Amino acid sequence: MRHSSRSACYESLGVRPLINCVGTVTTLSGSLILPEVRQAMVEASQRYVAIRELMEAAGARIASVMQCEWGLVTNGCAAALTQVTAACVAGSDPEKVARLPDTTGMKDEVIVQSAHRVGYDRAVTAVGVRFVEVATQAELEAAFSDRTAMLFLFGDASDRGQIPVRQMVETGHAHGVPSLVDAAAERPDVPNWYLAQGADAVAYSGGKCLRGPQASGLVLGRKELLQAAFANGCPHGSIGRPMKVGKEEIMGLLAAVEQWMERDHQAEWREWERRLEVIAGAVNGIASMKTAVRLPGRSNVTPTLVVSWDAGTVGIDAAKVRERLSAGEPRIEVSGGPDAVTINPYMMEEGEDVLVGRRLAEVLTQTATGAGSAGSSGA
Secondary structure, X not given: OOOOOOOOOOHHHOOOOOEEOOOOOHHHOOOOOOHHHHHHHHHHOOOOOOHHHHHHHHHHHHHHHHOOOEEEEEOOHHHHHHHHHHHHHHOOOXXXXXXXXXXXXXXXXXXXXHHHOOOOHHHHHOOOOEEEXXXXXXXXXXXXXXXXXXXXXXHHHOOOOOOOHHHHHHHHHHOOOOEEEEOOOEOOOOOOHHHHOOOOEEEEEOOOOOOOOOOOEEEEEOXXXXXXXXXXXXXXXXXXXXXXXXXXXXXXXXXXXXXXXHOOHHHHHHHHHHHHHHHHHHHOOOOOOEEEXXXXXXXXXXXXXXXXXXXXXXXXXXXXXXXXXXXXXXXXXXXXXXXXXXXXXXXXXXXXXHHHHHHHHHHHOOOOOOOOOOOOOOO
């Protein structure tokens, strides 16, 4: 049975592990850390170190590996947004750092394109700033004032706004204002595209594409700015103090960064395509069934299988299929809309494509009121 050789820590709490066919989403615990990351975290847990010295050394190593000016490890990508925003507002000035989120007498406005407001505002506004929305270049030019602290860009929405990334960033620089890009679920490729556009800092989740610690984030960019962001974070008594990143996360994230340069990304893509072929093959013989592979955007960069069918013909709709997959054994989580389920292969482990294909076929060949909705063991 699946996971029989692994620790039953979750089961001992009555929590059911799952096969993740959704993606690197935080609600489903991100990704599984790489073996090299696990080893680095175990080794880091066995001795003490001065965090300031470790962060300095890790920042330099990350900069070398990722071919950028500096690197910073944070307690997730959201923490990175908070700390970099704080750096843009207070810099490294101890008095200003200590006063946040009281921004009295400081710059307290962040310019953002309306299309880039996607729900992560609190990580930025926690510093005590407010957003100023713009949609056009003319509005952007008019939005700058002596209170402007930062430009904020959401990488996955870059193609939706009217102002391209480079134009946004260069306009900010013309006014002496830095730019921060949230690229949480994107690939931290080398050379970095956002830094090449002139962005001052770009933030990634450590627990998504990198397969580092789930409670880690990675910021790449200008050294002075990122060192100010560190001053606004743990272990200092500043606004980022609750966002603690420990020695284990720092060394684990560093290992993930180093492995990113070693991994065979083309071979990974071929394996993802193979998994989707297995799952599609398991259901293609069912009446009215349609399968198609959708290519990704900037985030969750994997091929995704879309499985659709006529609910009247099959006797079950997509919502009920997702419900039964989640309730069955093994527990399988998929996404999708009212007429389809979508399957992301990135988070699957070896052999899980066969289990997913088998269970999906079982659910689809049951009637809406049929027996066996709890599924089989897949053993």
